[in-house]
Amino acid sequence: MANEMMVTVVGWAASTPREVVGDGVPFTSFRVATTPRWFDSRQGAWTDGRTEWFTAKAFRDVALNVAASVHKGDPVVVHGKLRTEEWIGENGPRTGLTVEVAAVGHDLTRGRSVFTRRTYTSGAAGATTEGATGTEDAGPPEDDELGLSRTEDGTGEVDPWEVPAAQDEARTSEDAVALTP
Numbered sequence: 718m719a720n721e722m723m724v725t726v727v728g729w730a731a732s733t734p735r736e737v738v739g740d741g742v743p744f745t746s747f748r749v750a751t752t753p754r755w756f757d758s759r760q761g762a763w764t765d766g767r768t769e770w771f772t773a774k775a776f777r778d779v780a781l782n783v784a785a786s787v788h789k790g791d792p793v794v795v796h797g798k799l800r801t802e803e804w805i806g807e808n809g810p811r812t813g814l815t816v817e818v819a820a821v822g823h824d825l826t827r828g829r830s831v832f833t834r835r836t837y838t839s840g841a842a843g844a845t846t847e848g849a850t851g852t853e854d855a856g857p858p859e860d861d862e863l864g865l866s867r868t869e870d871g872t873g874e875v876d877p878w879e880v881p882a883a884q885d886e887a888r889t890s891e892d893a894v895a896l897t898p
Contacts, residue, residue, distance in 0.1 A: 722799045726751055726771055726816060727824055730791045736784035745780035747787060749773050749795055749816070771795070772802070775818040782835060783821055792824035 728751030737744045753766035773795045775783045787793060798817040803810065823830040 723797065723819070724799045724816060725794065725796045726773075727794050728752070728771075728792075730787050730789055730793050731770070733789045734784045734787050736780065742776050743778075743780040744774070744776055745784045746772055746774045747783070747789075749793060770814070772813060772815045773797070773818055773821065774815055775821065778835070779818055779821070783818070786823075787821070792827035794820075794822055794824050796820040 726749055728749045731748040731750040734745045734747040749771045750768050751771070752768040754763055755766070756762075757764040773783075795816050795818060797819040800815040800817060802813050802815050804813075805811070
């Protein structure tokens with residue numbers, strides 16, 4: 718991984734992810750658009766800059782998760798290796814920017830998202846469940862996976878993996894309005 722250009726793009730899913738499973742490795746791609754925006758004090762209004770377009774490409778399990786989670790118009794954060802792709806189009810040679818996805822998610826500064834942990838069950842190869850009723854939840858990662866301890870450290874701090882029942886309840890739309898700045 719030496720000398721690879723890693724980028725993080727904050728923008729919008731400009732297309733619906735195309736899922737291709739085929740005979741080989743699962744693959745998904747979608748377009749991402751990002752437009753810088755700033756307040757122009759001379760004009761007293763917000764101004765949009767030039768929109769940059771990227772193709773986000775995901776492989777294997779990430780591809781399946783992206784295809785099930787990202788929809789056209791969703792605000793997204795995409796992190797990965799920046800690549801330049803060249804091809805011959807109808808109007809001659811073309812060049813485009815591609816981000817080979819290492820991580821992708823919804824931009825929570827623009828809204829809410831509900832996470833469903835993908836769990837794997839023993840049995841047939843490739844069998845998965847999507848956290849539906851009656852399936853096993855993988856739970857939080859084990860201590861050694863994160864290099865953290867999930868127990869009290871003697872200072873009286875609450876275990877960050879344990880959520881008190883009162884805080885675990887879903888918020889209502891009134892709560893959302895009250896929390897909106």
